[in-house]
Amino acid sequence: MALQCGIVGLPNVGKSTLFNALSSAKAEAANFPFCTIEPNVGVVSVPDKRLQILEELVNPQRVVPTIIEFVDIAGLVKGASKGEGLGNKFLANIREVDAIIHVIRCFEDDNIVHVAGGVDPIFDKEVIDTELQLKDLESVEKKVQKVEKIAKAGDAKARVELEILNRFKQGLSSGLNARAIEADKEELEAVRDLHLLTIKPVLYVANVDESSILTGNKFVDILKEKVKEENADVILLCAAIESQIAEFDDPEEKAMFLSEYGLEESGLNRLIYGAYALLDLITYFTAGVQEVRAWTIKKGWKAPQAAGVIHTDFERGFIKAEVIKLADYQQFKNEAGCRENGKISIEGKEYVVKDGDIMHFRFNI
Numbered sequence: 001m002a003l004q005c006g007i008v009g010l011p012n013v014g015k016s017t018l019f020n021a022l023s024s025a026k027a028e029a030a031n032f033p034f035c036t037i038e039p040n041v042g043v044v045s046v047p048d049k050r051l052q053i054l055e056e057l058v059n060p061q062r063v064v065p066t067i068i069e070f071v072d073i074a075g076l077v078k079g080a081s082k083g084e085g086l087g088n089k090f091l092a093n094i095r096e097v098d099a100i101i102h103v104i105r106c107f108e109d110d111n112i113v114h115v116a117g118g119v120d121p122i123f124d125k126e127v128i129d130t131e132l133q134l135k136d137l138e139s140v141e142k143k144v145q146k147v148e149k150i151a152k153a154g155d156a157k158a159r160v161e162l163e164i165l166n167r168f169k170q171g172l173s174s175g176l177n178a179r180a181i182e183a184d185k186e187e188l189e190a191v192r193d194l195h196l197l198t199i200k201p202v203l204y205v206a207n208v209d210e211s212s213i214l215t216g217n218k219f220v221d222i223l224k225e226k227v228k229e230e231n232a233d234v235i236l237l238c239a240a241i242e243s244q245i246a247e248f249d250d251p252e253e254k255a256m257f258l259s260e261y262g263l264e265e266s267g268l269n270r271l272i273y274g275a276y277a278l279l280d281l282i283t284y285f286t287a288g289v290q291e292v293r294a295w296t297i298k299k300g301w302k303a304p305q306a307a308g309v310i311h312t313d314f315e316r317g318f319i320k321a322e323v324i325k326l327a328d329y330q331q332f333k334n335e336a337g338c339r340e341n342g343k344i345s346i347e348g349k350e351y352v353v354k355d356g357d358i359m360h361f362r363f364n365i
Helices: 015-024 049-058 087-096 121-152 156-173 185-192 218-230 239-245 251-260 267-278 303-310 312-316 326-332 335-340
Strands: 003-008 035-038 041-045 062-064 067-072 099-105 202-207 234-237 281-287 291-298 318-324 345-347 358-363
Touching (some): 003 015, 003 267, 015 067, 049 281, 087 121, 099 267, 121 156, 121 218, 202 218, 234 239, 234 267, 239 251, 291 303, 303 312, 303 318, 303 358, 312 358, 318 326
Parallel strands (some): 003 099, 062 291, 099 202
Antiparallel strands (some): 035 041
């Protein structure tokens, strides 16, 4: 399952610089370099040191990392919800993504004009929030009108649904994002078909200058305080530095460059990890001489569901899963060694897959 994140932000906040850095990034495993699906969509492999460990142990013919798609969503201006600028295209693009990466400018530079006339992270955040909320409100109001007629006819189920819809209508009208409106799993069914924009999980990226990459600055502090109410994470990175990092092919040169700034890894890596955590995703592996591959699944998935990511037949005809922990694979060097030492567990349909599991599925259809 490929994760798709939409990168949004106002003009001159560093959004395009960040996307261009992604477009130049070389995959750690070097088997799935960035490619372009269409002009504003890029695919990059997810960095994972565990893949490198397995590659050294198994010496496979190929290594296939899991991937993440980034969509550079352009065209947002004030009034986008009413079709201003490229508003309709913007809103259509963002409706398709799994998560939103919201780039906020947290640096001062007299040579780069800010649309607000000065650096203001709250302004940046609220302009986009407002446009998305207005579009969501429009969607909810249309459904309210539809359900209201059914409820007035005496339909008990429609009355319950109407109550939930009105709660979302009130929240959006008061400036809340849909994800901040209290609703349990069953209640969320009332708005699921609307594909609300502000219900999507969001990760804020504070684009800072070089001197603030480790410590942050006053703009970052303001942003962090503001997003506390959403229980959202803020990742610091410097898009200008990321652009330079992306130019290095040699891992040692890249590491030296990072160390000059006191960094252990690139901000893009942290962005990818943050997106995975945001969506409760984990990785399991399959390992054989033909291929070592990483697979992305939701945290909490059971073995048959995980098998289904490889092929639906694997889930449909699931019999059992053989599971090896990476630490055991490292200690005993290969699958045969793990088997001899009793380090392969046989798991059934109720086994909950753990992050980092090395799995082999048995199935019959």
